[in-house]
Amino acid sequence: MLTGQIVNGLVSGAMYALVAIGFTLVIGVLDKLNFAHPEVLMFGGFVGVMAVGAVPLPLAFGLALLIGGVLGLLTEFIAFRRFQSADAKITAALASLALGLIVTDLVHKAWGTEAVSLPTPGGWVSGRFRIAGVDFVNIQVVIVVTTIVLAGGLHLLLQRSRIGRQIRAVAESPISSSLLGINVRRVSQSVFFISSALATEAGLLLALRTGAASSETGLTFGLKALAIMAIGGLGDLRGAAVGGVAIGVVEALMFYFGLGRLSELTVWVAMIATLLFCPAGIFGGGAHVQEQRA
Numbered sequence: 001m002l003t004g005q006i007v008n009g010l011v012s013g014a015m016y017a018l019v020a021i022g023f024t025l026v027i028g029v030l031d032k033l034n035f036a037h038p039e040v041l042m043f044g045g046f047v048g049v050m051a052v053g054a055v056p057l058p059l060a061f062g063l064a065l066l067i068g069g070v071l072g073l074l075t076e077f078i079a080f081r082r083f084q085s086a087d088a089k090i091t092a093a094l095a096s097l098a099l100g101l102i103v104t105d106l107v108h109k110a111w112g113t114e115a116v117s118l119p120t121p122g123g124w125v126s127g128r129f130r131i132a133g134v135d136f137v138n139i140q141v142v143i144v145v146t147t148i149v150l151a152g153g154l155h156l157l158l159q160r161s162r163i164g165r166q167i168r169a170v171a172e173s174p175i176s177s178s179l180l181g182i183n184v185r186r187v188s189q190s191v192f193f194i195s196s197a198l199a200t201e202a203g204l205l206l207a208l209r210t211g212a213a214s215s216e217t218g219l220t221f222g223l224k225a226l227a228i229m230a231i232g233g234l235g236d237l238r239g240a241a242v243g244g245v246a247i248g249v250v251e252a253l254m255f256y257f258g259l260g261r262l263s264e265l266t267v268w269v270a271m272i273a274t275l276l277f278c279p280a281g282i283f284g285g286g287a288h289v290q291e292q293r294a
Contacts, residue, residue, distance in 0.1 A: 044203020
């Protein structure tokens with residue numbers, strides 16, 4: 001049914017949005033592109049392999065956030081901290097790419113190159129229900145609700161907390177922020193922690209939805225999020241969220257209309273078209289993190 005496909009698209013779009021928001025947060029605040037981000041997403045699935053079935057699902061979510069945050073701190077320390085100057089951006093991006101490849105190789109050493117099945121989480125999560133003739137899987141509800149909670153939490157953090165105000169100040173001007181007494185390094189660490197925590201959470205949700213964790217997730221799902229960030233507008237959190245949901249729904253509709261073989265091209269065709277006619281992205285790249293005030 002069409003309604004069922006739209007629901008599937010919204011679920012996929014929610015996960016796309018979660019990863020794209022993480023990408024966007026780093027580039028919007030710190031003006032840095034973290035190519036290790038897709039591999040952090042991938043590792044979130046393997047966090048699920050370790051945690052789901054061994055601990056209650058809420059605790060598994062908490063572990064994913066914590067482990068992802070630690071990976072973000074390691075990424076900031078290894079790939080970005082020593083490359084702060086404007087002419088070192090490419091060097092830092094390449095260092096993050098190398099770090100991502102190391103993470104992938106470590107996953108291969110630990111779990112192999114084939115997809116690894118997750119234990120069934122059990123409880124109501126694995127159940128189904130029907131509304132108005134449309135079948136829903138409970139994990140779909142978990143994914144959408146978790147995404148809304150995390151995205152809403154991030155918005156409140158940026159708008160209402162002290163660290164959020166510092167993040168927005170650094171996004172506007174790191175030099176001025178430093179002169180005002182803001183610890184720019186600590187803000188950078190916080191941004192990487194939050195970004196990577198969102199990525200691992202998305203990886204866990206994706207693994208729960210598919211029932212397996214795969215080392216290919218970063219190359220497929222993660223890179224799509226990078227394209228979605230470009231479509232929405234670099235540094236624009238709203239663009240990342242809207243673009244992620246839109247791409248998810250469009251892909252699902254292509255399956256409904258018998259164009260499933262072309263669905264993987266959707267995001268790339270959309271990115272090329274967007275960059276040709278609107279190089280700054282749909283939202284113009286003008287409403288960056290520092291400008292998104294309540």
